[in-house]
Amino acid sequence: MRKARFFIAEALRSIRANMAVAIAATTTVAIAVFVLGAFIPSFLFVQSAVDQQKDRIDVRAYISDPATVDQVAELEAGIVALQSDGTVESFDFVDKQEALEIMRERLQDPTILEELPGNPFPRSYIIKPAQAERSGDIIAALRDFPAIDPSAGVVDGGETTSRLLDVARFIQWTGLGLIVILLIASLLLIANTIRLSVFARRREVEIMRLVGGTNWFIRWPFVIEGIVCGLIGAALAVGLLWAVKIGVVDNWIVENDDSLTRDTATTIGFSALAGILIASGAIVGALGSGITIRRFLKV
Amino acid sequence: MSSDQTPNGQTPEDALSEAEERAQRRMLRRRGRTGGESSGRRGLRRDKSASFLRDGDGPMVVMEDVKKVYEGKDGGTTALDDVSLEVDSGEFVFLVGQSGSGKSTFIRLLTKELDSSSGRVVVGGRDLTRLRRGRIPYLRRSIGTIFQDYKLLPGRTAYENVAYALEIIGESPRNIKRMVPEVLTLVGLGEKGERYPNELSGGEQQRVSVARSFVNQPRLLIADEPTGNLDPDTSIGIMQLLYRINRTGTTVIMATHDRDLVDKMQMRVVELEDGKIIRDQRQARYALAD
Numbered sequence: 340m341r342k343a344r345f346f347i348a349e350a351l352r353s354i355r356a357n358m359a360v361a362i363a364a365t366t367t368v369a370i371a372v373f374v375l376g377a378f379i380p381s382f383l384f385v386q387s388a389v390d391q392q393k394d395r396i397d398v399r400a401y402i403s404d405p406a407t408v409d410q411v412a413e414l415e416a417g418i419v420a421l422q423s424d425g426t427v428e429s430f431d432f433v434d435k436q437e438a439l440e441i442m443r444e445r446l447q448d449p450t451i452l453e454e455l456p457g458n459p460f461p462r463s464y465i466i467k468p469a470q471a472e473r474s475g476d477i478i479a480a481l482r483d484f485p486a487i488d489p490s491a492g493v494v495d496g497g498e499t500t501s502r503l504l505d506v507a508r509f510i511q512w513t514g515l516g517l518i519v520i521l522l523i524a525s526l527l528l529i530a531n532t533i534r535l536s537v538f539a540r541r542r543e544v545e546i547m548r549l550v551g552g553t554n555w556f557i558r559w560p561f562v563i564e565g566i567v568c569g570l571i572g573a574a575l576a577v578g579l580l581w582a583v584k585i586g587v588v589d590n591w592i593v594e595n596d597d598s599l600t601r602d603t604a605t606t607i608g609f610s611a612l613a614g615i616l617i618a619s620g621a622i623v624g625a626l627g628s629g630i631t632i633r634r635f636l637k638v
Numbered sequence: 639m640s641s642d643q644t645p646n647g648q649t650p651e652d653a654l655s656e657a658e659e660r661a662q663r664r665m666l667r668r669r670g671r672t673g674g675e676s677s678g679r680r681g682l683r684r685d686k687s688a689s690f691l692r693d694g695d696g697p698m699v700v701m702e703d704v705k706k707v708y709e710g711k712d713g714g715t716t717a718l719d720d721v722s723l724e725v726d727s728g729e730f731v732f733l734v735g736q737s738g739s740g741k742s743t744f745i746r747l748l749t750k751e752l753d754s755s756s757g758r759v760v761v762g763g764r765d766l767t768r769l770r771r772g773r774i775p776y777l778r779r780s781i782g783t784i785f786q787d788y789k790l791l792p793g794r795t796a797y798e799n800v801a802y803a804l805e806i807i808g809e810s811p812r813n814i815k816r817m818v819p820e821v822l823t824l825v826g827l828g829e830k831g832e833r834y835p836n837e838l839s840g841g842e843q844q845r846v847s848v849a850r851s852f853v854n855q856p857r858l859l860i861a862d863e864p865t866g867n868l869d870p871d872t873s874i875g876i877m878q879l880l881y882r883i884n885r886t887g888t889t890v891i892m893a894t895h896d897r898d899l900v901d902k903m904q905m906r907v908v909e910l911e912d913g914k915i916i917r918d919q920r921q922a923r924y925a926l927a928d
């Protein structure tokens with residue numbers, strides 16, 4: 340405890356002595372964390388919107404009109420089997436009458452239906468996959484049941500589904516990639532700043548060694564210096580993000596009360612975001628200086 | 639230079655015969671423990687750091703057939719060649735010789751700033767040739783070191799420079815507050831604790847360095863040309879300090895080529911030439927008398 344207080348005092352002394360370097364490090368972190376802080380909620384928002392679209396994806400298995408009750412039961416057993424191995428989340432049976440009702444609701448001018456001979460709409464199972472990505476497996480598993488209507492078959496959104504999934508994957512990977520790049524960039528910048536700080540004081544470090552300072556006794560103040568710069572930088576970024584949220588984003592949401600904002604897509608709350616950002620500032624600061632002193636402060 | 643008079647008026651000319659000196663040394667040490675004249679320093683003798691060097695009657699420093707070669711393209715430089723030497727606990731030894739004779743190399747072997755190329759270096763019962771790297775800081779903090787260029791931390795006041803040596807060994811803030819002013823007063827800088835190194839004269843800076851070197855009461859103190867950058871009067875002041883420290887029982891090894899100083903003190907003199915010991919003489923002068 341006493342040691343901790345001493346090391347913090349030493350770190351602050353060093354920051355004061357190398358103010359320019361400390362400001363450079365802090366600014367670097369502030370910029371990186373600001374970009375990260377703007378990016379994370381946007382990323383999560385898009386991710387959430389995509390997830391919702393994915394939730395809407397379902398597979399339809401159309402049953403041919405001549406199929407017997409036994410054949411339909413056999414198909415249902417197949418779906419239940421998929422459900423028990425976790426591929427299918429839930430399913431629903433739609434009979435011919437319901438199919439007609441649904442169509443009637445959907446059409447602008449339901450009178451066309453009156454002109455049809457009988458009810459042309461087939462029975463079907465609406466199957467909700469556990470994951471949108473598994474719809475192909477479901478189609479493959481059910482396609483060859485005798486109850487399936489040979490022309491309508493088992494289908495999902497097809498093209499739309501796979502494109503949506505591609506988009507989702509793309510957003511995921513580029514998003515993660517960008518976050519990693521940002522973190523590494525700010526890490527290297529902090530490392531470089533601490534390296535300057537170590538270089539500026541290598542004579543001092545030399546003396547500390549000569550009078551018997553242990554590795555970590557000499558190193559801790561540098562690590563704390565990194566953490567302090569990281570924390571202050573992150574705090575600045577969070578303050579700036581807060582201003583942007585209040586001044587720009589919140590107004591924009593009120594003014595654009597349309598499909599996008601009315602959608603139930605969600606993103607991270609500000610306090611959780613602030614917590615993550617400040618923690619990552621501290622970690623980046625600690626790692627950045629840690630890397631440097633391992634390389635440049637060998638005793 | 640009254641400021642260079644030590645508080646009890648001790649001057650180098652008071653050099654004692656060896657027997658008397660040993661007796662007095664024992665006395666000072668005992669006083670140091672029981673109070674008496676230096677009661678203020680009783681609290682200073684803490685063994686937090688000194689424990690690394692083993693207590694006991696053995697010699698403080700032993701060098702056995704030590705050779706040091708600085709590697710280089712042209713076969714390297716042999717800075718020390720077949721050096722063997724013993725320094726007893728409590729002794730004062732001058733290491734003399736021309737520039738380039740190997741004095742600094744000798745000194746730097748003692749703190750394991752350098753490793754010997756062959757032979758054994760033993761300090762306080764510890765064989766440095768077999769000391770693990772991680773233990774080096776513990777060796778160094780149990781040896782007081784003084785350099786020609788003072789090696790003070792530039793961003794710290796005199797007080798903070800001395801305090802740093804205590805912070806390294808984990809001394810409590812309360813003890814630091816008590817010990818540092820005492821030691822600064824002892825070296826005659828009681829009033830200048832708040833000055834930064836660049837606000838002090840060379841002699842004053844070296845006093846700070848002396849204060850730092852013995853604030854944690856090392857049993858061995860080594861000095862590499864401590865008066866090399868100082869004028870003769872200032873040099874005598876520093877010399878007196880080292881002498882007084884030696885009188886409290888601390889072994890002192892001092893490399894110098896200050897002829898006048900060595901001649902005044904009449905201490906043991908070890909002379910190096912081209913990395914070899916060519917003379918080891920008690921109560922000696924800088925140069926061999928004709």
Ligand SMILES: Nc1ncnc2c1ncn2[C@@H]1O[C@H](COP(=O)(O)OP(=O)(O)O)[C@@H](O)[C@H]1O
Pocket residue numbers: 708709715716717735736737738739740741742743744
């Ligand atoms: N780091 C070094 N690399 C190579 N040679 C060195 C190094 N340090 C000292 N020497 C050489 O070793 C010899 C002894 O030097 P040194 O111990 O510094 O002598 P002194 O302190 O008596 O002047 C000299 O010839 C010097 O040039």
Ligand SMILES: [Mg+2]
Pocket residue numbers: 741742743862863
């Ligand atoms: Mg030298």
